[in-house]
Amino acid sequence: MSTPGLDRSAAHALDIDWVRSQFPSLQTQVNGQPAAFLDGPAGTQVPTQVMHAIQNYLMGANANTCGAFLTSRRTDELLNTARAAMADFFHCQRDEVVFGQNMTTITFSVSRAIGREWNAGDEIVLTTLDHDANFSPWKALEEKGAVIRQVDIREDDCTLNLDDLKSKLNGKTKLVAVGYASNAVGAINPVAEITRLAHAVGALVYIDAVHFAPHGLIDVKALDCDFLVCSPYKFFGPHLGTLYGKRQHLQGFRPYKVRPCTDQAPERWETGTQVHELIAGIGAAVEYIAELGRHSDPSVVTRREALAAAYRTTVAYERRLVSRLIEGLQSISGVRIYGITDPRRFAERCSTLSLRIGNHNPTTIAAFLGERGIFTWDGNYYALNLTERLGVEAQGGMLRIGLVHYNTLDEVERLLTALREFAIR
Numbered sequence: 158m159s160t161p162g163l164d165r166s167a168a169h170a171l172d173i174d175w176v177r178s179q180f181p182s183l184q185t186q187v188n189g190q191p192a193a194f195l196d197g198p199a200g201t202q203v204p205t206q207v208m209h210a211i212q213n214y215l216m217g218a219n220a221n222t223c224g225a226f227l228t229s230r231r232t233d234e235l236l237n238t239a240r241a242a243m244a245d246f247f248h249c250q251r252d253e254v255v256f257g258q259n260m261t262t263i264t265f266s267v268s269r270a271i272g273r274e275w276n277a278g279d280e281i282v283l284t285t286l287d288h289d290a291n292f293s294p295w296k297a298l299e300e301k302g303a304v305i306r307q308v309d310i311r312e313d314d315c316t317l318n319l320d321d322l323k324s325k326l327n328g329k330t331k332l333v334a335v336g337y338a339s340n341a342v343g344a345i346n347p348v349a350e351i352t353r354l355a356h357a358v359g360a361l362v363y364i365d366a367v368h369f370a371p372h373g374l375i376d377v378k379a380l381d382c383d384f385l386v387c388s389p390y391k392f393f394g395p396h397l398g399t400l401y402g403k404r405q406h407l408q409g410f411r412p413y414k415v416r417p418c419t420d421q422a423p424e425r426w427e428t429g430t431q432v433h434e435l436i437a438g439i440g441a442a443v444e445y446i447a448e449l450g451r452h453s454d455p456s457v458v459t460r461r462e463a464l465a466a467a468y469r470t471t472v473a474y475e476r477r478l479v480s481r482l483i484e485g486l487q488s489i490s491g492v493r494i495y496g497i498t499d500p501r502r503f504a505e506r507c508s509t510l511s512l513r514i515g516n517h518n519p520t521t522i523a524a525f526l527g528e529r530g531i532f533t534w535d536g537n538y539y540a541l542n543l544t545e546r547l548g549v550e551a552q553g554g555m556l557r558i559g560l561v562h563y564n565t566l567d568e569v570e571r572l573l574t575a576l577r578e579f580a581i582r
């Protein structure tokens with residue numbers, strides 16, 4: 158499987174020193190050791206330019222929108238600029254970008270708005286692999302008579318069972334809600350193919366790209382999905398969410414809104430006053446990724462090309478990290494890795510994985526690592542259907558290691574050394 162936009166040319170090498178110099182928080186120390194931030198799937202660190210953009214907004218543009226004075230006009234401009242940046246990020250038009258509090262809140266509001274158009278007996282296809290934020294908002298529509306069809310995984314490699322998905326599509330299917338990549342096991346779903354299958358039966362497709370966004374270039378045009386949602390705090394920006402919606406849907410479906418608010422998309426979906434200072438940070442986060450692309454490949458011209466160049470570089474780099482991680486973990490006794498481990502299939506995964514060590518509670522392992530300055534996550538990370546399906550929910554779930562492009566091979570080696578130490582205690 159190839160990621161749209163990533164197959165143009167060989168990747169340029171990542172300049173890891175340049176990358177790390179952009180993120181001041183990477184200098185954090187724990188008990189005299191440098192912190193290793195392997196917790197990216199729960200939120201990434203933030204480069205300096207994002208912090209500056211937030212501060213600059215508050216210093217020189219802080220106001221509400223659409224007023225007849227300087228700071229309000231600056232705020233309008235800033236929202237436009239950030240929307241244009243996200244349009245390049247998604248590969249869509251500016252008026253197809255919606256800002257919101259986070260992915261979960263956006264998804265609840267979209268599910269409520271879409272669900273009001275449906276009838277009892279209409280079907281929604283959901284998956285066992287998804288984060289609960291792309292499950293519960295749709296499942297809530299059962300109250301209105303919607304029927305939920307849940308797609309299973311293949312247990313051996315924790316990937317989505319496409320045959321099962323196909324068997325659940327029919328003329329009553331109204332929507333397929335599916336993740337682009339699993340926040341627990343790193344599997345990348347074939348979302349272009351899923352979109353094609355869903356459209357063939359007349360269903361809409363809602364893609365949760367929260368986990369994918371820091372790991373690959375998103376191209377909603379190539380995917381042809383109806384909606385796609387992600388959270389800038391997972392791709393080096395502030396704590397917010399953003400939605401892509403096809404123009405016809407953002408204009409056609411009816412969001413719950415107050416009367417004085419405009420009925421024009423995309424603003425009609427943005428209830429109340431937005432967190433303008435953080436939206437300033439979204440624009441800067443996209444600019445950071447573009448800057449990384451320009452740094453890797455000075456021949457790029459447009460911002461979209463720069464974003465593609467950045468991901469060409471980071472995908473290759475992250476693959477090296479996860480290859481070494483998996484190889485190292487396989488030599489530690491008692492480690493069980495959940496997800497794809499065959500290097501020939503690494504294009505089907507990103508650099509996130511979950512593991513267990515014997516019967517040890519993942520919280521104990523995370524605390525052991527945490528004392529050594531290695532930040533990982535334990536539990537179900539809201540991929541509740543998956544931990545239940547794998548039978549590990551009652552045993553504390555799994556330990557998650559999330560590598561992004563600011564992590565290093567040295568950090569992977571430190572993690573492996575610490576896990577070896579833990580395993581032989």
Ligand SMILES: Cc1ncc(COP(=O)(O)O)c(C=O)c1O
Nearest residue numbers: 259260261288290340367368388
């Ligand atoms: C895959 C995935 N989807 C959805 C969410 C929810 O995102 P938010 O925190 O923006 O609501 C997360 C958060 O961890 C996630 O990893």
